[in-house]
Amino acid sequence: MGDESRSKCRAVCFISGNGTNLQAIIDNINDKALQIDLISVISDNPKAKGLDRAEKEGINTKIIDDSSFQNRKDFDECFEKEMIALNPDLIILAGYMKILSRSFCLRFTGRILNIHPSLLPKYKGLNTHQRVIDDQEELHGASVHFVTPELDDGPVIIQYQFNIENHDDRHSLQEKVQRGEYIIYSKAIQWFSEDRLSFESEKLCLDGAPLSEPRIIKKS
Numbered sequence: 001m002g003d004e005s006r007s008k009c010r011a012v013c014f015i016s017g018n019g020t021n022l023q024a025i026i027d028n029i030n031d032k033a034l035q036i037d038l039i040s041v042i043s044d045n046p047k048a049k050g051l052d053r054a055e056k057e058g059i060n061t062k063i064i065d066d067s068s069f070q071n072r073k074d075f076d077e078c079f080e081k082e083m084i085a086l087n088p089d090l091i092i093l094a095g096y097m098k099i100l101s102r103s104f105c106l107r108f109t110g111r112i113l114n115i116h117p118s119l120l121p122k123y124k125g126l127n128t129h130q131r132v133i134d135d136q137e138e139l140h141g142a143s144v145h146f147v148t149p150e151l152d153d154g155p156v157i158i159q160y161q162f163n164i165e166n167h168d169d170r171h172s173l174q175e176k177v178q179r180g181e182y183i184i185y186s187k188a189i190q191w192f193s194e195d196r197l198s199f200e201s202e203k204l205c206l207d208g209a210p211l212s213e214p215r216i217i218k219k220s
């Protein structure tokens, strides 16, 4: 998809909150560092700040709020139908806090990316920064991975790493992690958009070769 004659990767971004990763992606698109067509931003949270960020850029937004559904199953089905109709090349999870249904993950395998604030496979789930401090870790960072039905478990493509300093607390760690997220997420998305990155038949490949270890970017 990188070459001009081919159509751009049609991407959808799912958010739930602030949307600073979304903003970084939008900024990179505007700066032409990222060649994707961001066709829609979808939030499960009507108050997500990321919705304002998208609207400011004239990007189509949609709220799919689970409180307006009878049960989780109806919500999941609606979500899946929406995506089947849109049929994006790529689904970018950027601080999306709902767990996607198994059916959704399987239908779109190889087309969903997530960014997670830890060096996966360590610290899946929530409160990663505090858990890292409690465990007196020396290294911390962020990971971009393909999404599979098991939470935060899909193959890791790229990581941003830095050394934890004595004075760090969960707030400073969050800030440092997010700064790295903005770099690695756009990198992985661009690789995908250029058909350099794939996850098919359980194989993660970059530039035509299996990627057995994630690419690492260290804080300079």
Ligand code: GRF
Residues within 6 Å of the ligand: 017, 018, 019, 020, 021, 022, 050, 094, 095, 096, 115, 116, 117, 142, 178, 181
């Ligand atoms: C990020 O730190 C990301 O790793 C996690 O949720 C956070 C979202 O932040 N999945 P933002 O909404 O992009 O500012």
